[in-house]
Amino acid sequence: xxxxxxxxxxxxxxxxxxxxxxxxxxxxxxxxxxxxxxxxxxxxxxxxxxxxxxxxxxxxxxxxxxxxxxxxxxxxxxxxxxxxxxxxxxxxxxxxxxxxxxxxxxxxxxxxxxxxxxxxxxxxxxxxxxxxxxxxxxxxxxxxxxxxxxxxxxxxxxxxxxxxxxxxxxxxxxxxxxxxxxxxxxxxxxxxxxxxxxxxxxxxxxxxxxxxxxxxxxxxxxxxxxxxxxxxxxxxxxxxxxxxxxxxxxxxxx
Amino acid sequence: xxxxxxxxxxxxxxxxxxxxxxxxxxxxxxxxxxxxxxxxxxxxxxxxxxxxxxxxxxxxxxxxxxxxxxxxxxxxxxxxxxxxxxxxxxxxxxxxxxxxxxxxxxxxxxxxxxxxxxxxxxxxxxxxxxxxxxxxxxxxxxxxxxxxxxxxxxxxxxxxxxxxxxxxxxxxxxxxxxxxxxxxxxxxxxxxxxxxxxxxxxxxxxxxxxxxxxxxxxxxxxxxxxxxxxxxxxxxxxxxxxxxxxxxxxxxxxxxxxxxxxxxxxxxxxxxxxxxxxxxxxxxxxxxxxxxxxxxxxxxxxxxxxxxxxxx
Numbered sequence: 001x002x003x004x005x006x007x008x009x010x011x012x013x014x015x016x017x018x019x020x021x022x023x024x025x026x027x028x029x030x031x032x033x034x035x036x037x038x039x040x041x042x043x044x045x046x047x048x049x050x051x052x053x054x055x056x057x058x059x060x061x062x063x064x065x066x067x068x069x070x071x072x073x074x075x076x077x078x079x080x081x082x083x084x085x086x087x088x089x090x091x092x093x094x095x096x097x098x099x100x101x102x103x104x105x106x107x108x109x110x111x112x113x114x115x116x117x118x119x120x121x122x123x124x125x126x127x128x129x130x131x132x133x134x135x136x137x138x139x140x141x142x143x144x145x146x147x148x149x150x151x152x153x154x155x156x157x158x159x160x161x162x163x164x165x166x167x168x169x170x171x172x173x174x175x176x177x178x179x180x181x182x183x184x185x186x187x188x189x190x191x192x193x194x195x196x197x198x199x200x201x202x203x204x205x206x207x208x209x210x211x212x213x214x215x216x217x218x219x220x221x222x223x224x225x226x227x228x229x230x231x232x233x234x235x236x237x238x239x240x241x242x243x244x245x246x247x248x249x250x251x252x253x254x
Numbered sequence: 255x256x257x258x259x260x261x262x263x264x265x266x267x268x269x270x271x272x273x274x275x276x277x278x279x280x281x282x283x284x285x286x287x288x289x290x291x292x293x294x295x296x297x298x299x300x301x302x303x304x305x306x307x308x309x310x311x312x313x314x315x316x317x318x319x320x321x322x323x324x325x326x327x328x329x330x331x332x333x334x335x336x337x338x339x340x341x342x343x344x345x346x347x348x349x350x351x352x353x354x355x356x357x358x359x360x361x362x363x364x365x366x367x368x369x370x371x372x373x374x375x376x377x378x379x380x381x382x383x384x385x386x387x388x389x390x391x392x393x394x395x396x397x398x399x400x401x402x403x404x405x406x407x408x409x410x411x412x413x414x415x416x417x418x419x420x421x422x423x424x425x426x427x428x429x430x431x432x433x434x435x436x437x438x439x440x441x442x443x444x445x446x447x448x449x450x451x452x453x454x455x456x457x458x459x460x461x462x463x464x465x466x467x468x469x470x471x472x473x474x475x476x477x478x479x480x481x482x483x484x485x486x487x488x489x490x491x492x493x494x495x496x497x498x499x500x501x502x503x504x505x506x507x508x509x510x511x512x513x514x515x516x517x518x519x520x521x522x523x524x525x526x527x528x529x530x531x532x533x534x535x536x537x538x539x540x541x542x543x544x545x546x547x548x549x550x551x552x553x554x555x556x557x558x559x560x561x562x563x564x565x566x
């Protein structure tokens with residue numbers, strides 16, 4: 001949203017009244033975005049993911065492993081396995097506990113792209129470098145770019161999980177053969193590249209490091225609420241629908 | 255020191271397994287010695303395959319005797335199964351711990367198990383399925399070519415004990431010449447499939463073999479190749495480094511360019527359907543319709559020269 005829109009005098013008066021009321025109020029409006037279970041699942045999974053990336057580096061980058069010695073790398077490798085099992089098991093258990101939530105996530109992920117979604121995606125890359133100059137089209141509950149990036153994280157996360165479990169089984173109780181092991185290892189490395197690129201971008205945006213996204217971390221690491229202003233800026237269509245509906249809107253001290 | 259090689263002449267091998275014992279003795283490798291600990295596995299190979307404590311075995315392949323080949327109904331094709339010490343050793347290429355290292359002087363691939371991290375990448379890369387593991391930490395074990403002996407002017411332990419002279423040790427070129435001469439002799443005596451193995455395989459092996467009954471009969475791998483996965487895995491490291499580095503740089507640039515920027519403080523009045531800039535009181539959007547600006551308009555509307563442009 002960049003510049004003023006002309007409205008009727010009656011609406012103008014109502015808006016002025018509305019703003020005065022809001023100014024006088026000590027509370028602000030917030031929209032519930034993520035449930036406690038979603039936040040815990042996300043939290044545990046990303047802690048595992050980050051630790052998996054770091055522990056995996058000691059095998060992936062030979063110089064790192066050689067610098068700390070074989071015995072320490074062995075301990076790190078075993079920790080990598082335990083973390084890997086958690087990384088796979090926690091989202092699965094969470095999904096079993098809340099199947100409707102899973103349906104909701106994937107429904108959003110594969111939602112049809114409207115004109116605003118397409119435009120947003122085209123504008124996103126320039127926006128990242130010119131955020132102060134480009135206003136973005138409104139978005140639904142999950143932005144088009146978010147759908148793409150989240151999809152990539154799901155894809156590469158799934159790839160890491162599946163190939164990781166295969167590698168774990170292949171070196172412990174089963175023997176899939178050298179070719180399967182080699183392919184799994186390559187796909188695991190490919191998954192790591194994807195997780196590194198999309199994970200870093202996800203942390204940069206979702207963690208609110210990028211200035212226009214400041215405060216975004218509270219949606220997943222705080223109380224799961226998004227302020228009215230942030231919601232309107234990031235997910236305009238969704239925010240308006242939620243504010244009209246009122247079911248997920250809470251008033252709390254600013 | 256010139257490149258070295260072990261020569262195995264299957265036509266002279268009696269499968270006495272003395273080489274296996276010598277290997278175990280020199281390298282201090284244990285064997286199961288308890289009562290009935292060695293379970294019969296259905297093969298005269300003992301143990302049935304190389305393992306974490308056994309770097310070398312003599313393989314027994316029972317063949318139908320061809321006419322004129324033997325006066326007995328069966329014939330044995332003995333083989334030597336151990337590390338072949340490839341010139342293009344993929345195990346050394348993939349080893350992240352630096353436990354497997356190719357000795358450039360001799361061509362042997364040596365092992366430092368104290369550096370092994372137990373990842374088992376070498377096993378997946380080896381076209382001969384040679385590296386095996388021992389202990390709770392899965393440390394790698396395989397033939398080192400007795401590099402410790404070689405560096406001190408001695409032949410590998412297996413070679414030093416071979417009574418029928420099936421094993422020889424020396425400069426690689428010399429071993430290849432001996433092998434070719436022996437194959438010529440065998441062919442002249444009716445062993446048409448006799449062949450030299452190891453001269454060119456995997457860039458040239460450092461175990462040269464005279465295979466009296468052909469490659470397959472002695473349990474060797476016909477035309478061994480490095481799995482393409484090994485190359486792809488190696489490529490992934492620089493690609494990941496570049497990809498991650500570029501991402502970090504890009505994100506750094508985005509952070510710097512957006513530093514200090516805060517988006518407008520917005521509120522929504524459900525009664526009028528107006529989205530309002532709380533600080534200025536301006537209505538920035540009425541209703542919830544799809545955006546009507548073009549991409550170019552989005553890109554240029556707020557650039558300094560057009561500041562204040564209308565958006566109705």
